Amino acid sequence: xxxxxEPLSPTARTTVGRGRQRLVTERTALHALLDDALIxxxxxxxPGAGHPLALPVAFGVDLEGxxxxxxxxxxxxxxxxxxxxxxxxxxxVTVTELDGLVAARSAFHHxxxxxxxxxxxxxxxxxxxxxxxxxxxxxxxxxxPGRSATLRPSTRKEIAATAVLAVPLxxxxxxxxxxxxxxxxxxxxxxxxAGHIPLRRVAGVAVPDADAHGPTPAAVARRAHRLTAAxxxx
Amino acid sequence: xxxxxEPLSPTARTTVGRGRQRLVTERTALHALLDDALIxxxxxxxPGAGHPLALPVAFGVDLEGxxxxxxxxxxxxxxxxxxxxxxxxxxxVTVTELDGLVAARSAFHHxxxxxxxxxxxxxxxxxxxxxxxxxxxxxxxxxxPGRSATLRPSTRKEIAATAVLAVPLxxxxxxxxxxxxxxxxxxxxxxxxAGHIPLRRVAGVAVPDADAHGPTPAAVARRAHRLTAAxxxx
Numbered sequence: 001x002x003x004x005x006e007p008l009s010p011t012a013r014t015t016v017g018r019g020r021q022r023l024v025t026e027r028t029a030l031h032a033l034l035d036d037a038l039i040x041x042x043x044x045x046x047p048g049a050g051h052p053l054a055l056p057v058a059f060g061v062d063l064e065g066x067x068x069x070x071x072x073x074x075x076x077x078x079x080x081x082x083x084x085x086x087x088x089x090x091x092x093v094t095v096t097e098l099d100g101l102v103a104a105r106s107a108f109h110h111x112x113x114x115x116x117x118x119x120x121x122x123x124x125x126x127x128x129x130x131x132x133x134x135x136x137x138x139x140x141x142x143x144x145p146g147r148s149a150t151l152r153p154s155t156r157k158e159i160a161a162t163a164v165l166a167v168p169l170x171x172x173x174x175x176x177x178x179x180x181x182x183x184x185x186x187x188x189x190x191x192x193x194a195g196h197i198p199l200r201r202v203a204g205v206a207v208p209d210a211d212a213h214g215p216t217p218a219a220v221a222r223r224a225h226r227l228t229a230a231x232x233x234x
Numbered sequence: 235x236x237x238x239x240e241p242l243s244p245t246a247r248t249t250v251g252r253g254r255q256r257l258v259t260e261r262t263a264l265h266a267l268l269d270d271a272l273i274x275x276x277x278x279x280x281p282g283a284g285h286p287l288a289l290p291v292a293f294g295v296d297l298e299g300x301x302x303x304x305x306x307x308x309x310x311x312x313x314x315x316x317x318x319x320x321x322x323x324x325x326x327v328t329v330t331e332l333d334g335l336v337a338a339r340s341a342f343h344h345x346x347x348x349x350x351x352x353x354x355x356x357x358x359x360x361x362x363x364x365x366x367x368x369x370x371x372x373x374x375x376x377x378x379p380g381r382s383a384t385l386r387p388s389t390r391k392e393i394a395a396t397a398v399l400a401v402p403l404x405x406x407x408x409x410x411x412x413x414x415x416x417x418x419x420x421x422x423x424x425x426x427x428a429g430h431i432p433l434r435r436v437a438g439v440a441v442p443d444a445d446a447h448g449p450t451p452a453a454v455a456r457r458a459h460r461l462t463a464a465x466x467x468x
Binding site for chain 1: 247251252253272273275277278279280283284285286287288289290292310311314324325326328330332335337339340341342344346348350352354370371373374377378381382385386388389392395396414415421422425426427428429430431432433434435436437438440441442443444445446447448449450451454457458461
């Protein structure tokens, strides 16, 4: 089932119409973006109402997961309306990392540097207890790698209260932009300044809760350090 | 038409069902978030296909704009399929700023600190030339305040090639989370560490293009400086 080398944009609905010069086709670039990103936006069509709804979600990734192209997991409360509406429906998961602001010589050519992936697929509610438990650990470890192994196991009650949505990674497209302005030749010839402001996300030192005991766990300290280091190296 | 003091979540479809303890009702908090955020995700239902599509977009805001509650402007190519599908349709604009990762004592209580607003409304294609020109300037100035006044005017051809979508700000909801973990009492009693990793976006010094002439414009240098200063002060 899993296909990890197929190029991106494998279907009509994941074919990029505009801005093809920003198209990314390597599936490894999608995997790297998913690794960098901390949140995604999950868009569903609200049942009954028929309008779109996009919500920010934490996510986890299992490239060897049971869905076509690997699995992206999203979790939410079992009582959340949007999650119920997503079951067996086509959903869209969009992951965007903003890398810079592009100041061109004209308003028209102002732009942003970014990496963004759009994943479209049929959402599957994860019923099986073992897969749901594993998905929750993947979501925690996506946030803070190595964290789940240091925690007590989730209780049956906690797992019962959590709905997990699985989205196949196969139908994905990706675009990216980097660098400076793409100005008109006559604007460049007229002189003047153009360029970009690089943006990155940095982490502060972990802040312990008032009731915390002991030193900052190694996985947490490492995550804070690496988030900042990875952004600086990009 | 414009209502800027009405509380958020004014309608059934912008009423938050879950996590009401994170609900934000002050409209000024929405305005502050829109001011901080650099991108939004615009979700539409793809005409014909019927599935949702969420795309990252730059945006501008006119609190005194012609739409109910003020106007959020999004622009794109006139040839973009998603923009054509948004005309007179209900769209969702979601704006999320990620502020931290929350490391609880259980997987279940891992969370994120964030501010996120969901705006639902009927999208209006901006036909009038003057409003479209103004919207483009607002989008540029949202990215880099003061920038549009330093640029040559947009040409008719550029304005003709740009589609602008206006979304009323009235029907918005907002949630926010800050601080440490919300652990179970028995997990707290058992001791152990919990806390959060603060995240912020910082800007590097503006990078001039190879063909740039002159010093970095004041508006660009100020934007880079203030993005970093504002994040540090939060």
